[in-house]
Amino acid sequence: MTGNEIRAKYLHFFESKGHKILPSASLIPHNDPSILWTAAGMVPFKPYFTGAAKPDVLRATTCQKCLRTPDIEEVGKTARHHTFFEMLGNFSFGDYFKQDAIPWAWEFVTEHLGLEPEKLWITIYLDDDEAFEIWHKDVGVPKERIVRMGKDTNFWEIGVGPCGPCSEIYYDLGPERGCDLPDCAVGCDCDRYLEIWNLVFIQFFRDEEGNYTPLKSKGIDTGMGLERVASVLQKVHSNFDTDLLRDIMDFTGNLTGKPYGSGSDIDLALKVIADHSRAVTFAVSDGALPSNEGRGYVLRRLLRRAVRFGRVLGMEEPFLYQVAGAVIEKMGAAYPELVKNSELVTKVIKTEEERFGETLAQGTEILNKLIGEAKEAGQNYIDGEKAFRLYDTYGFPIELTQEIAEENNLTVDEEGFARAMEQQRDRARNARQETEYLSEKAAQLKSILEQVGETVFTGYDTLAGRSKIKAVFSGGRQVEQAAAGEEVEIILDITPCYAESGGQMSDHAIISGIDAQVGVDEVTRPVQGIHLHKGKVNSGVVRVNDEVDIQVDRRRRMSIARNHSATHLLHKALKEVLGEHVNQAGSLVAPDRLRFDFTHFASIEPEELQRIEEIVNNAVLNNLKVEVVETSLDEAREMGAMALFEEKYGDHVRVVKMGDFSLELCGGTHVAATSEVGLFKLLGESSVGSGLRRVEAVTGEGAMDYMRAKEDQLQLIAKSVKAPLHEVVHKVEAIVQDLRDLEKETETLRARLARYEVQGILDRAREIAGVKVLASRSDAADMDSLRAMVDLLRDKMGSGVIVLGAAVNGKVNLVAGVSKDLVSRGLHAGKLIKEIAPLVGGGGGGRPDMAQAGGKDPSGLEGALDKVYSLVEAQAG
Missing domain, CATH: 3.30.980.10 (Threonyl-trna Synthetase; Chain A, domain 2)
Structure with a gap:
């Protein structure tokens, strides 16, 4: 079966079991800032499992596009690692449970996919006897092929919230794919036993103390990797050899003239490009854009990594946008949003590829600086952490760093690089909350929701109402009452207050009781059904079950x-x-x-x-x-x-x-x-x-x-230029023109004065060793004016050496000029400047015919100019 056929068969099978086929959610999680990407099929349904939102259907099935990046460096090196993948799933939100989920899973893999029952193995949680009985007695799996495993592999939980045991289906790929160890069995790290489907039975609630309470409303969350099951059905050794990825690899191979199977380096590059191009194409289509932080950074890293591997295939110009086109052609039927956004996708990717070319040039410049620093410090290697920073920040390939370092007789501290890489991986793993069901606060609110019921929102039709206080929080704790001065969070049974959502800020309001008043300055909806009114008790005492009036700030x-x-x-x-x-x-x-x-x-x-x-x-x-x-x-x-x-x-x-x-x-x-x-x-x-x-x-x-504010500015301008408002523009234009005329006149006068100054300075020239030398102070206001004066003097003098110095605002400017005929005799303006600049607390240099310097010590200017004559004598001699 092709990947498309497996996907369709799965969805229609569960549709026949009463499930509604839902489209894949975006890779960008909606209203969930705790995670960057949709990384599992259940992520879009988190609120349903927690009770934070009510599902429109109790049974659903999806093929969810997913993105994960903690093991990005393994992509292409193993048969199963991906950044982008598709997860088939069926879900129950308080409807059916193990008695239905397990037989359906068996029916699908054996009857509809045609997998041999004798090659299938089952894992269950250690004490999940209920699952064992269903697998063994109802389904008929021999008990010796049902393996009990521990909490680390077969119990799903993350902190406080819903959790439960798992049951996995493994396919035996045969002893030839194994490790030949005598204890090789399900759970071994070798490739023989491949997990194709995981069934999570959400049946407990774990509290802060670690106690497990059975849930009244149990749930089913399953996940089957499409690429994995395709590799089994298509009888290939790697997910990359399935039609889902092989077609994209073949497109890239034809594009680059380096077909799959040409060599290990080429095959690795083609695999990475196929995987990353899928991830990038789907991410951009769903609204992600390359940047230097968050998901934009992840997207940029994936894109640049793919481009770097394109260099292995000889691709120096942008090419990944064309591979994205192949992804869209391959997967557009299943995901029509790709076709709809194809122009945007190719444009974003091509633009980023072009920018990366510039970044590589920038990285080369930084690497050259690192090489210089290493040599200056007497090191024969480049620091591994700095090499990693170059790789991580600029996407500069470590192989290229090593190659350039070798050309400069240096090595790269590979241990330091590996250490920095591992530290980043640790940070990524520690930050992973990709499938967290519920925070502690939300769990608490869900419990309260069950006790007090939903808040009814009336704010579309009215800005005031009568309500009843259902719960009060102060200092993070649920309390019965709160007094004046306390910061509180209040849940009401009815509210006209709009809760912050979709970019719209929340309402402000006043809650008034018989003897109390609360100023509300934020309203949130942490779980569906609850409006949390945050504010401060301005007077009196608010109590649970108080009848209150609430008035929204109408102007706001x-x-x-x-x-x-x-x-x-x-x-x-x-x-x-x-x-x-x-x-x-x-x-x-x-x-x-x-x-x-x-x-x-x-x-x-x-x-x-x-x-x-x-x-x-x-x-x-x-x-x-x-x-x-x-x-x-x-x-x-x-x-x-x-x-x-x-x-x-x-x-x-x-x-x-x-x-x-x-x-x-x-x-x-x-x-x-x-x-x-x-x-x-x-x-x-x-x-x-x-x-x-x-x-x-x-x-x-x-x-x-x-x-x-604009009118006030205009009035101020009118007052400043002494004109009525309707004539301000004409008056300002006239003033600007007057200023331009004055500037021209000033420049003319400056030029005239410069000529007078030039003539006066020329009179101070001396002859040293047959060379006319002029070293003098000037009143030039800046370096540009000083250079212009040297040019003018040199033209007037014809043949000679000129050095001018000017002290401006506590700093010194020096400029030297040597006529062409004297340059051929060995006189050098740059060397003159280099010798005298230290006398004014500065440094500089330049060409043989023109040089300049700056300094911080005007007191040394006379000494510097005097030294010019002896230096010229030495150079001329």
Whole structure:
């Protein structure tokens, strides 16, 4: 079976078992800052397993694109390591459990994939007798092929939260793939027994003390690596030999003229390029862009690593963007977003390849500096940590560092390099939280949610309401009451407060009880169903079960709504002016301003900014009605609604429609008509990364404040130039022209004065050993003026040596000039300057005919000039 056939067969099998086939989520996790990438099939469903969000379906199946990088250096060297891979999965959110999951897994691998039962082995957790009974008695797996394993391999947990035992399916590839050791068995590090599927049974909740409590609502999370199972079915020794990767390797081989099988170095390069090009293509398609931090740094590292391996294949010019095209052609049917974003993908990759060429040149310059430092220190090697920094920061290949070092009779401290590399790997492993289900705080809130129920949000329709306090936190602890002066977090049963989400800042509000008042300055939604109101008790005592009134700060809410509606208009205007490739990459909607980040590859011209501003303001003036429609995701797509941030939307979505101009999925708050936005004013645009631009703007009161500040500036200018406002521009232009005329007149006078000074200085020339020598002070204001004077004197003198010195603002400038006929006699301006510069506390040098120096000690200037005559005598003799 091809990879496409296996993928389709898996999804349709579980669809027949009542699962809904869901599309792969983005590689960029939505609303999860704890992780950089979607690294497992369950990541998009974390909120469902924890109870932080309610699933629209209880059974789901996906083929999830995944990205992991801790073992990046092993890619291509082993049969199984990848950065990008596809994970097939079936999930139950409180529906079925082991009794169904285990037989279905067996049915699929034996009946639908046709794997031989006698070659399949099962692992279970040590005391998971329930799983053993199902595998042995219900499925019929012989008990000698069911292996009990420990917590380190067959129990899934990360800190506080849901967890449970695992059961894995292994395929025996045969003794010829083994290590020949007598104890070789399932779990051995050799290649004989290949794990193809892992079933996680989420049945416990682990608390802070390490106690395990059975969950009322149990879950199933499974993962089958598509590349692995394809290697078994296609009877190849490596994932890279499956059609999923081999087609891309063959494309690269044809492109470079170095086909797969030409040699170990070439094969390694082709494998790395195939793997990394898949990762880079999917990451860019999902909205990641190369940068120097976070996921942008990971993307840049992968891309540059692939380009470096392209050098092994003789590719000096950009080529990876063409390989990306092959990836899109290969995988576009399964992942249509690749085809949709193909222009963006190839442009980003090609641009980064070109920049990397410049970076390699920069790295060479730094390496040359390291070589110089090593030689100066008497070392015969380059420090390993510095070589690693060059590799890690600039992507400079260690092999190239070693080669250039060898040319300079140096070696590279390979142990130090390896040590630095391992330290980075340790940091990466320690930072991995790729499949963490739940933080301790969220676990606590989930428990409270079960006790007190959900907060009902009424803020789309009202800004005030009556509510009841369901829980109070102070000092990080849940309490029954809190008094004046305490910082608190409060959960209400009903709230009109909008919680921060999607770039929109939260509401501020006042909670008022019979004898208490709380000022709310932040509202969050840490788990679905809970609004957490953070603030300070201004007076009295707030208690659990108190009836309270809550009033949203209306002025703040309206300012935010204006800015949020303006971002929708701005997004549409950017697409109209710059092109359909523009996609939102982030935003901030605050009461005083809005910020909008988007994909684009060049700075925006002033004319384009003006056009964008005009389009938005025209939409505002047209008073377009803002309508909100709640509908299904499929219907929203049919309507043509734009989805932002690659969000994972539920089946029911909120569509914000602004006339026939803008249509977007959005959960934020908005004005009733675009005219309420008031004036829209762009403040400017800038770059925030490779292929990423940012615009900032103000509306409403913010725009009024901006215009008022500009008017105040204009009034100040008018007062300064003594002109009425309507004549300020003409008056300023006249003043500027007067200044230009004065500058020309000043230059003319300076030139005239210089000629007078030149004549006076020429009179001081002496003849030394048959050579005219002039060493004198000058009043030149800067080095350029001093050089010009030396040129003028040399022209007047014809043949001679001239050295001028000027003391300016406590510093010394020196310039020397030697006529061409004297250069041939051995006189050298650079050597003269080098000898006298130390006398003024400086240094310098230059060509035989012209040289200059600077110094810090004006008191030595006379001595330096006097020394010129003896030096010329020595040179001329």
